[in-house]
Amino acid sequence: MSDIVIASGKGGTGKTTLSTNLAALLAETEPIVLVDLDVEEPNSGLFIRGTEASEEIKYKQIPQWASSICTFCGLCQKVCNFHSIIKLGKEIIVFPELCHGCFACSDLCPVAALPMISVRMGVTKRYDLNNLVFIESRLDIGQEQAVPLIVQTKEYVKKNYSSYAYRIYDAPPGTSCPVIEAARSADLVILVTEPSPFGLNDLKLAVETIRQMGNPFGVVINRYGIGNNSVDRYCETEKIPVLARIPNDRRAAELYSRGERIYTKLPAFRKELEKVAAYIKKLSGSKK
């Protein structure tokens, strides 16, 4: 039983390509769950196209002012570290987009005048495609905080799919809070990068982040051959395993552009993907 998170510092390096192709390859022999945690811009679904099986609206909790009970003591404003609740004369104003949902104002209000209510933040859908279950969470436009939806999606997957051998997660790009949340408790983080100065710079940031979290991780170099060997050298110096080097090929970009699967068409791509699959299998085998 393994949680594999596919991440990258830089966007557009091939996270979604790797996640969807890897999940499809693994699903050739056993049931697999693929989860899109890039809730701001979920893309995996464009490449999986399964049958929609279920849909759940996801909510976050924010306080709602009950004006008739309020004594205007001002404690709520004082305890909110995010300045998302203020007392203005005889009125309490809540700024939902700033609220982190810590419950402090609501729980600590002496007269319970700030009950927490549910507000919609996005939707989680399940799609089926043969052996592959695909879970996608999508943040509503205008919602600024991705983390609560990522947390709920992970809980949903844990609850429903813990019996599956592998769960593959397509993480959001970057190194800030959404990625940390996505990669938390992963059995393996795969960082996808490109052999270019931008790729290397962002890979270093991602490595710094994952090292601080302490998860096992490896690197996949995509579009291998387009740039220089600085990523190879970096991984060697830092003793980071390079799981695969996917060759640069315009045909891969063209297949991707149409939302098509790549490994079934390009044997060189498949060969590298199988290396990743073998690494995952070996890792989870040694864990058992």
Added chain:
Amino acid sequence: MKEIVVISGKGGTGKTSITASFTVLGASTLVAADCDVDAADMHLLLKPDMAIEEDFYSGETAVIDPVKCIGCSLCAKVCHFSAISRKGRIYKIDNLACEGCGYCSRVCPAKAISNHPGKAGQLFVSTTRIGCTMVHAKLGIGSDNSGKLVAEVKKRAKALAEQQCKDLVLVDGSPGIGCPVVSSISGASFVVLVTEPTVSGLHDLQRVFELVKKFKIPSGCIINKSDINLDMTEKIIEYLDSQRIHILAVLPYDESVTRAMIEERTIVEYEQNNMIKDQLKKAWQRLGELVNK
């Protein structure tokens, strides 16, 4: 003072390479700001000197004093971010998970929890190798307040532009549709969307434009790597027309952009003659006309 923000929704479309090229083309008239604070890359092309470096603090992180902790578990019970766990007799805070709400310290009966200002990152004010000023930042690992850091970078860039009598701030924006992007585009005079003709490129363009629409900011689009999928390029053009988004450039797929990057140059400075160079020059000119209209 005008502010042009370049965003992309999807990563890897060429946003930073294009923004850096525009910075080179307009160097004498602008101050550049890298608001992609999560994975900032523009410095690799523009070589800023990082003359001024400042720590940026935002929010708080809670710390439990192991001597004072009585192990009552109340902090862990009230924490909604699963940031507090038992470690032997006492409790410990995972600072990557802590959102800094301060709830735990308010309820701790032993007063064992204190809040410390969280270092969110570093902010730099630099002179670039091409002479113009650039404000950029490095977000601390797992920092939560990238939106605030973005806002600070933009504020600084504007103030510096005013000081230097420059009338433009050019911003390399963040990916996605969440708080750093909202922070990047708020107050902008024009948004440049960079996309590529792929299923995900179009999908992310549409999503991020839904957000731009809410701000009612005039927009233009650059379609990069257009010949990878000409049908998709057509589809994107149809979408842009339907939304009245100006088409600033339609660029070909060209690996010399990566080669220029390896030589730490922008494509507009690269020796080789190519179409992208001319197209970007035209796009920059057109952008100037649209912004000043």
